[in-house]
Amino acid sequence: MTKEYRSEAMAAIHETMEALHEVGAVGKKTMRTFDDTCLTNAQPIPPEVIRALREREHLSQPVFARYLNVSKNLVSDWERGVKRPGGPALRLLAIIEKNGIQAIA
Incomplete structure (x- = not known):
């Protein structure tokens, strides 16, 4: 599933943080914060x-x-x-x- 980011800059920042998380340099709590900041919310559907x-x-x-x-x-x-x-x-x-x-x- 592809992620939808708020902007290209947010996508780059988030992907960097994911790489840091994979090597153990960033914790789960920090990643949850970045997910919330960088990823878009699902919009209501009429x-x-x-x-x-x-x-x-x-x-x-x-x-x-x-x-x-x-x-x-x-x-x-x-x-x-x-x-x-x-x-x-x-x-x-x-x-x-x-x-x-x-x-x-």
Whole structure:
């Protein structure tokens, strides 16, 4: 999975810190701080975009739910705006939006 950085400078700094972490010069706590500073947050996805994404991939709600490891009812709730995806589901939706369902299949 590729990381999305706030800027090219942040990418360079983060990659340097990762190398230092791998050789033991930087601890886990420091790396968590750099992750938080350098990496972008997942952006909310509106209900209509979730539905369009599912339809673009030619998937029914139950099949789409299986790919995301959630219930069909939850996908339905997302598409109606009753609930919003968060955490890992939001990341998976962003990956599907960018690379297609084959990215997680």
